[in-house]
Amino acid sequence: MQIGGAMSLLVMKFGGTSVATPDRIRRAAKRVGREVANGHDVIVIVSAMAGKTNELVGWVNDTGPFFDAREYDAVVSSGENVTAGLMALTLQEMEIPARSWQGWQVPVQTNSSHGAARITGIPTETMAARFADGMKVAVVAGFQGVSPEGRITTLGRGGSDTTAVAFAAAFGAVRCDIYTDVDGVYTTDPRIVRRARKLDRIAFEEMLELASLGAKVLQTRSVELAMRYKVKLRVLSSFDEYDENAGTLVCGEEEIMESNVVAGVAYARDEAKMTLLGVEDRPGIAAAIFGPLAEAGVNVDMIVQNISEQGHTDMTFSCPVDQVGRAQKAIEDAQAAGGFAYSELLADTDTAKVSVVGIGMRSHAGVAAQMFRALRDEGINIKVITTSEIKISVLIDRKYMELAVQALHDTFDLDKPGAERSVRA
Template sequence: MSLVVMKFGGTSVGSIERIKNVARIAVKKKEEGHDVVVVSSAMAGETDRLINLLKEISPKYDLREYDQLVSTGETAAIPLVTQAIKELGHDAISFTGFQIGMITDGAHSKARIVKITAERIFKALKEGKICVVAGFQGIFPETGDITTLGRGGSDTTAVAIAAAINADVCEIYTDVDGVYTADPRIVKNAKKLDRISYEEMLELASLGAKVLQSRSVELGMKYNVPILVLSSIEDKPGTLVVKEDKDMEKVIVSGVTADKNQAKITIVGVPDRPGIAAEIFGKLAEANINVDMIIQNVGLDGKTDLSFTVAKTDLLRAIDACEAVKTSIGASKVVSDENIAKVSIVGVGMKSHAGVAAKMFKLLSENNINIQMISTSEIKISCVIDEKFAELAVRVLHEKFVEEGDNVS
């Protein structure tokens, strides 16, 4: 008998009929002889509905109240899934994040998991029950407040539970049947991958691929939890996320992504002296704002322009933080641009293959796509471009690096 964690996203529980389908999948796994833990997201659209209600009251809402509100989506979904399982003749029990001992830090809206006690999960499994756990939510013990893990946090919940209870596999059920080389809605010739390394999946997830939350992949890699991405609608083989192997290294580019949830902030006229960058980014860190790409242009007058990217959802708070520090550092102004996108190519094979960056830049140039910022690592190259060119960039890069047959070293 193996122990399986199964996570179902919002579209998978988006209606009563789909909830019944989730129950059938979970019961089938149980009848095959496995112990089963189901992690459920909120019903499709529910989290956005709640956030929009909050925004109508105040665009600069309190993050504690945000967590208190949006966590109710998952809390409402799990009893429905549990009851659907019971209707199929199997015993099941639902748990909130608090009830399974999902302990987090106090960073509201993007909390990080500290530990999971999982005592009630172990007890219920021993009694032969299917456990249904609310994704996305935890508790900060110092205050007793509900916290949430950020959008896509149910993926992180599932992998964290799998690590905590030493599950054999964490199955992530979505509305797609695996991980593709690009978004199939943008690239008609996108190919499904049978296997992908943790490192590649981590880059793809952090760069805009919406199949898995990046933190869930981090946890999978840290605790060596095999992650299987499957469709909750069609019974098809999925994509297995595991340790890198030699066959993976032969493929130069595994995926092409575009992330439109990006905004650029530029602080103009920053004095060029030690400690300035630390003061700016320290202020942003205090506000729990993650900064991605950074560029500093040093002028001849001893002033610099400092540009960086943040998630669009953090833009207003990031501008406030920059405005607060602008006067103290003697900068002239803060400007922002929401109309950008980050396009990236990812592949472990890039580590040993020269000229990939030059080819990427040439392709973008040939299609009159201007590059505003560049970031690289051993296995990825990212460029910030005008948002209106994002889909074109993905198509031309995918055609050259994936479809033309010269993608194997």
């Protein structure tokens, strides 16, 4: 990844709903125009018009059950090319010097993992020269790149976020604004907690924990990339009136003046709790269990191993409810193949996961205790606990999930601006 470029370069990314029609493209172009008027050079990353990628994927699926991922990529990448050209034309109509770039024209270099390619480099010289010549906006088709073999690649669903962050990193952009259909990152899901509050700032690490827990605002990889290259990332709505403090800034924790203790409450509604009883306790047993599960495509989330008694232990893990059958088969097959022995496999499919996330936990004791107390006060039994540096997660009965989210949002005063800075002892 090369770093260089203009002092005042801004990256702006517009998702599919923000460019779904010619009218919305015009609206997005006006936001770009305002930033140009503010003195910025702008790289605009566009997604396909909403619905177009699904149409293309449908046609690919129509060809048969198995397909060449290289051809899949060649087909589904075309939606972004259309939007890029239309955005450039719309900007030109507003007398803003603009041109479109398809992935291969930059080129956005990727590896050859078609359908889920990773960006390996973005040469900046040619585009930088065009900016130096007076171009004000480069419109780049998101989600796509080109492999070392010269084939078109795509970055996976939501990949345009990653395109945007990669350009911001390569060009040393002052900020990367992600325009989407939500107005920022919230302390929790506003559909569950009416008083959920939009966060002005959130640390990269917190965003990663929230994203993987279900706050699907940004593609996780784009946040990782932003963290690594220290790209200031702002999420904001393309449908609201603009103001300076719109959206949520995802940034390094050093840019968040007050050390948040808890930033938000996340949940995953359909988690199953799987328990293997009477597992022989020997070196390599975890690998013997979770290797076959990974090969079977089971997304194992929490893993808890209880203490050992008389050479045997119990192993608990969670996975999405709809993968329980697959998980059971993988474990039974592994046992049959002599991989390991256990006495019983229990599946509890009526659980949900609730987590509190915050970088402030690192330096504050008592967060876990306060969390458990709040759940106890509501009469909610905790089935499994796991913790990381900045996250505490519990599995509970699914019927209590919304109650738990509400109770945790309350106990950490997340509805009050700035309240997340302190924790009640």
